Amino acid sequence: MSRGAFRLSWDKSILLLLILLVLFGGMNNEYFATGDNVNFILGDISEIMLIAFPMALLIIVKEIDLSVASSLTLASALCGVTWQATGSIWVAVLAGIMTGVACGLLNGLLVTRLGLSSLAVTIGTLALYRGLCYVALGDTPIADFPTEFTDLGYTPIAGTFLPWVVVPMVVAGIVFWYVLHGTRFGRWLFAIGQGDEAAEFSGIPVLRVKLWLFILTGLMCGIAGIGYTVRFASSSPDGALGFELLVIAAVLFGGVAIAGGVGTIWGVIAAVLIWGFSQSYLQLIGWDANALVIVSGVLLLLSVTIPRLLGALRESVAQRTFRPKGTEGAPPPPGEGVAEHSPAGAGHDQGSHRG
Amino acid sequence: MSGGLSRVARLREVPVLSALIVLLLLTAILNPAFRGGEGLKAILIESALIAFLAAGQANLIIMRHIDLSVSSTAGLVSFLIGNTSMNNMGISVPQSLMIAVAVGAAVGIVNGALVAYLKLPSLVVTIGTLYLVRGIFNYLAGGVTVTADALPGWVAAIGSGSILGVPDLFVIALILCVLMTIVQTSTRWGRDLYAIGSNPPAAARVGIPVAHREFAAFVLNGIIAGLAGMLLLFRFSFADATAGLGIELYVVAACVIGGVAIAGGVGTAMGALIGAVLLQAITFALGALGVSQFWQQAVAGALLVLAIAFDRIVALRSTQRINRLAEAPV
Amino acid sequence: MAQPLLRISDASKRFGGVQALDRASLVVHEGEVVGLLGENGAGKSTLVKTLAGLHQLDAGVIELDGRSFRQGNPRLAREQGVAIIYQEPSLFPDLTLAENVFVGRQPKSGGRVDWSQMRARTASLFADLGIDLDPGRLARGLSIADQQMVEIVKALSLDARLIIMDEPSAALTNAEVERLLGVARRLRDQGRGVIYISHRLEEVFQVCDSVTVMRDGATVASAPIAEVDTAQIVRWMVGREITEMFPKVPAQIGEVILSVEGLSSTGEFHDISFEVRRGEIVALAGLVGSGRSEVVRAIFGIDPITSGTITMAGTRLSRHTPSRAMAAGISLVPEDRRLQGLLMPASIAHNTALTVLRRLRRAGLVRIGAERRLAEEWATTLRLRYASIDDPVERLSGGNQQKVVLSKWLATSPRLLIVDEPTRGIDVGTKAEVHRLLSEQAAAGMAVLMVSSDLPEVLGMADRILVMREGRLVDEISRADATQERVMTAAAGAAA
Incomplete structure (x- = not known):
């Protein structure tokens, strides 16, 4: 199938790009490929990576969560507040993670129970959760975390140059890869993205699956929120601003189709790494840190534009080479579909295919 | 006013307006300090920029699209004008307008072309341009800060001036929203937007040039975002690399609260303006009532979620009612 | 003239x-x-x-x-x-009726849309046809x-x-x-x-x-x-007499598999009761819109019911969902093959295995090899014509697509197979194969419930015909008594 063939080449080219980038960077800048720098890069991308995994699953089932950055910050905030209140870092970590889960649960319920568009809902909860961060913290960050906690942010794991935050990242990568590409649940996700009605007619509990994905996203935001707290040694209400856009950019650049039904975990991993390494390289050669957002924007635009252009190109080539094959029944001509669209009849069940 | 226009207004804007009035009255009753009119004036000044941007955004949301790049565009324009003034010892109004329109149109053309003609999702495209423009902006701005003394006198004059007690900034936003509402309710171009948002395939079937309308609305919104950059400068007499950061969500919130439903097909720019004022009024009311300022954003967010859910619940209710009617024995 | x-x-x-x-x-x-x-x-x-x-x-x-x-x-x-x-x-649900009539060419005066003229013209057109609607109301609802x-x-x-x-x-x-x-x-x-x-x-x-x-x-x-x-x-x-185009295999009709009692769904169908037995093919006939598809979708747990009971082999089904229906041994080959039956961009193997992934797992992982083998076996059984089992089903012809749908449901070894318009839009050869297959399955002890608008198919295949009209069961006809005229008459409510 043409889409599959293209997806493969997209993933391959991403991986190739990553390798080229690392080689190029390593050759042109002596600091680029050092353990210290890689340690820094891996820490820097860890939150994006953690949230990009569940975001990929959400986009595969044609949903989205824009509230992830706010959820992450709220998790971090609750972690800080609980630390101050209880003095137990374990309770604080648990509180942070549960906060993330609660955020995801609310999003999921609004989307699956009320049937709201996840885009609209999560724009709303983005503002809500961010607001709650200010409620929890005021405008003063909490920064008096124990040093053995915050040291995890940059101390390498003994005998390596890898930071401790790599551990959840690697574990999550393996788990998500396994779930998406190996299990029945993963198959269900692709099925929902490729045709949610057919998925429902195949016995897949579509709404329940989506609810769990939102909760899972919340959980990962909670974990990322703890990582964020560790790395910055503080909980602050204005952390991770605009982070949701980075995550989505990375997921789409990793070959997950915004139209759903297509995507791989290793494409997402490669995309996040490319983002991290390219940021690092540009910074090393003296780019302004703030100007680096250009890279994110360009990557995002390219990741949706190129597949569309290639698709259009392939279509026009295909149309010139052979006439479209008709199926036995009269195929619906373009611009048709009268039976499908009857919003004015919202009173009558829209999806009802009368028989 | 003609029947259709009043009908549209009656349907969606009135509840928001009533909520606003009740809120203002309550605040005035409970907090005497608010009664002097200064409180109201502050609300109008603060909501002007959001309302101005909402006028263009409403067109897009009506068509089931969205443009998140407006904050970057506005910020870039405000910096460019400020910076030009700083380097050239002042800048004229036409020069400023040229910068605003040129930059805004450029961003709008990119967004519009990708969404309307390449059929890419507007959310993704405008997140991309949000980054891209913000990145260019940061690259140019670096550590530069434009302060009031580098700006020509007319900037501060508009920023602090008022007409009949109404702040200039709000008057500008009001004029744009009124004009836009007239376009939306009384021109075929405007009506096409509602048809597209209400039932896209049917709009194409009745011969509405959907892609052209989408493109034009994105370009128009880009230009409005560019002009909003001037408002930003008027308001703060100050510009640096953070100008306009994050306001896109307030613009969307103002639209949705003001009755421009995210599902498309309904709402007006005037509604969005009322929504913007209401958002700001809540912030002020909370402050005036002694609620910690830290609750303000959370309340605004909760309100946005409620506005979205409310529309849906009302729709579900009416569907159920009709199903029950259909059940009536024949 | x-x-x-x-x-x-x-x-x-x-x-x-x-x-x-x-x-x-x-x-x-x-x-x-x-x-x-x-x-x-x-x-x-x-x-x-x-x-x-x-x-x-x-x-x-x-x-x-x-x-x-x-x-x-x-x-x-x-x-x-x-x-x-x-x-x-x-x-356009969000526009007024008047504007729906004139959308894209609204009357104008002085450069602006003339709402009152638009309403007046619509009102007069409504009056011409004796339509009692307010031109100013929204189309929604x-x-x-x-x-x-x-x-x-x-x-x-x-x-x-x-x-x-x-x-x-x-x-x-x-x-x-x-x-x-x-x-x-x-x-x-x-x-x-x-x-x-x-x-x-x-x-x-x-x-x-x-x-x-x-x-x-x-x-x-x-x-x-x-x-x-x-x-x-x-x-x-x-245009033709019913011939032996339908290879009906004689089957032993056994105990009741599906029993439906007093099934109702607001606005869709009312008080539907019937049984389907082991080895029996029961046809649900009626005009398009008579509620047939809604009934079978409710039996499969897709659509909610407002009252009534569904009993499978003596066990009453409660909190009915498609996955519970599947667990109870019900399969549904839905009406709309492209939208409901198949994942068009997914492969033949993935589509076939989608309903039985639970069975194909080892240590939680779906075994790719077993999945492909399953799909290939069914492809052989149903004489599917395909190039590769990894090809997306959207490349297959309609008849072959329908065979994949049948595969994915027969793979669940159902006790009750519901087929909704099983041969719509497929060629004559494949049609005969589908009929043979349904007959064989019934002969092997499956209960089959078939919704069809194809009268020769209904008469040729069914042991019993239930006819629906406007959401109600109006007639039950045995194979011996079935004629096109009788089914048509019951379905259309006309005096023949």
Whole structure:
């Protein structure tokens, strides 16, 4: 199938790009490929990576969560507040993670129970959760975390140059890869993205699956929120601003189709790494840190534009080479579909295919 | 006013307006300090920029699209004008307008072309341009800060001036929203937007040039975002690399609260303006009532979620009612 | 009579391997209502879509008002005076009725949309047709019947000469149908031509001046309504005696598998009770819109029910969902193959295995090899024609796609197989294979419930026929007593 063939080449080219980038960077800048720098890069991308995994699953089932950055910050905030209140870092970590889960649960319920568009809902909860961060913290960050906690942010794991935050990242990568590409649940996700009605007619509990994905996203935001707290040694209400856009950019650049039904975990991993390494390289050669957002924007635009252009190109080539094959029944001509669209009849069940 | 226009207004804007009035009255009753009119004036000044941007955004949301790049565009324009003034010892109004329109149109053309003609999702495209423009902006701005003394006198004059007690900034936003509402309710171009948002395939079937309308609305919104950059400068007499950061969500919130439903097909720019004022009024009311300022954003967010859910619940209710009617024995 | 308003002659159109239109002809005069009749797949839709500007004929002539009709462009078709009223119209829910009528060409005065003129003109058009609707209300929530009325008014405002009503009554109540027929007569009296497509012969006799019957893409007969009767029309439509095209295998009919009692769903169907036994094929017949698909979807747990019970092999099913239905041994081959039956971009293997992934796992992982083997086995059993088991099903022909749907459901080893329009839009050869397969499954002890609009199929396959009309079960016919006329009569509610 043409889409599959293209997806493969997209993933391959991403991986190739990553390798080229690392080689190029390593050759042109002596600091680029050092353990210290890689340690820094891996820490820097860890939150994006953690949230990009569940975001990929959400986009595969044609949903989205824009509230992830706010959820992450709220998790971090609750972690800080609980630390101050209880003095137990374990309770604080648990509180942070549960906060993330609660955020995801609310999003999921609004989307699956009320049937709201996840885009609209999560724009709303983005503002809500961010607001709650200010409620929890005021405008003063909490920064008096124990040093053995915050040291995890940059101390390498003994005998390596890898930071401790790599551990959840690697574990999550393996788990998500396994779930998406190996299990029945993963198959269900692709099925929902490729045709949610057919998925429902195949016995897949579509709404329940989506609810769990939102909760899972919340959980990962909670974990990322703890990582964020560790790395910055503080909980602050204005952390991770605009982070949701980075995550989505990375997921789409990793070959997950915004139209759903297509995507791989290793494409997402490669995309996040490319983002991290390219940021690092540009910074090393003296780019302004703030100007680096250009890279994110360009990557995002390219990741949706190129597949569309290639698709259009392939279509026009295909149309010139052979006439479209008709199926036995009269195929619906373009611009048709009268039976499908009857919003004015919202009173009558829209999806009802009368028989 | 003609029947259709009043009908549209009656349907969606009135509840928001009533909520606003009740809120203002309550605040005035409970907090005497608010009664002097200064409180109201502050609300109008603060909501002007959001309302101005909402006028263009409403067109897009009506068509089931969205443009998140407006904050970057506005910020870039405000910096460019400020910076030009700083380097050239002042800048004229036409020069400023040229910068605003040129930059805004450029961003709008990119967004519009990708969404309307390449059929890419507007959310993704405008997140991309949000980054891209913000990145260019940061690259140019670096550590530069434009302060009031580098700006020509007319900037501060508009920023602090008022007409009949109404702040200039709000008057500008009001004029744009009124004009836009007239376009939306009384021109075929405007009506096409509602048809597209209400039932896209049917709009194409009745011969509405959907892609052209989408493109034009994105370009128009880009230009409005560019002009909003001037408002930003008027308001703060100050510009640096953070100008306009994050306001896109307030613009969307103002639209949705003001009755421009995210599902498309309904709402007006005037509604969005009322929504913007209401958002700001809540912030002020909370402050005036002694609620910690830290609750303000959370309340605004909760309100946005409620506005979205409310529309849906009302729709579900009416569907159920009709199903029950259909059940009536024949 | 004078020169006809519309004259179609020798119209032919192919889609891939199917001859949708085969030298069809149709004539409509001014001030005439022509009933266009035929079974599903007879070519009516293709003809209508050609007039709508959605298809272009391979060969043949269409003349409108003596001039050659320019094909292939919906806008052009409208400008030439053709308007189509569909079974499910598509209005703009957020716009007023008046604006729905004039959308894209709202009357203007002084550069601005003239709302009062628009409302006044709509109101007068409504009055002309005796429609009691407020032009100022929104279209949202309007009943299908009222939506059709707005579409008709829109056609009139465009001054359409030829108005085609494509099964407009399928979703309407009796009272609504009466009003619709009244409007059709008014249109005729205004000198317009009307093509009325319906499966309900009763309506055809009430409103049409003549009938044209199509079969297998060709026009088999045209006659003034006064010269024909129901039996004659049914003979034309069916055109053949039921032959041994249906390889019915004798089966031992055993104990009750599915028992449905008092099943109701608000607005869809009411008080449905029946049983299906082991080894039995039960057909659920009725017109499109009579509630058949809704009933089987409710049995499979897709649609909610408001009251009644579903019992599988003695166990009452509660909190019914598709996955619980599957666990109870129910399979549903749905009506819409492309939307409900298959994941079009996914491979044959993935589609086949989707329903039985639980069985194919080892240590939580889906075994790719076992999945492919399963799909290949079923492909062989059902004689699927394919290049690779990894090919997306969208590359297969309709008949082969249907075989994949059957595979994925037979793979669950159901005790009750529900098939909704199992042979719609597939070629004759595959059709026979599907019939053979259903027969064999029944003979092997499966209970089969078949929804079908294909009368020969119903008569040829079923041990028992249940007929639905307007959401209710109206007749139960044994195989021995079944005739086309009896089923048709029960379904259409006409006195034959």
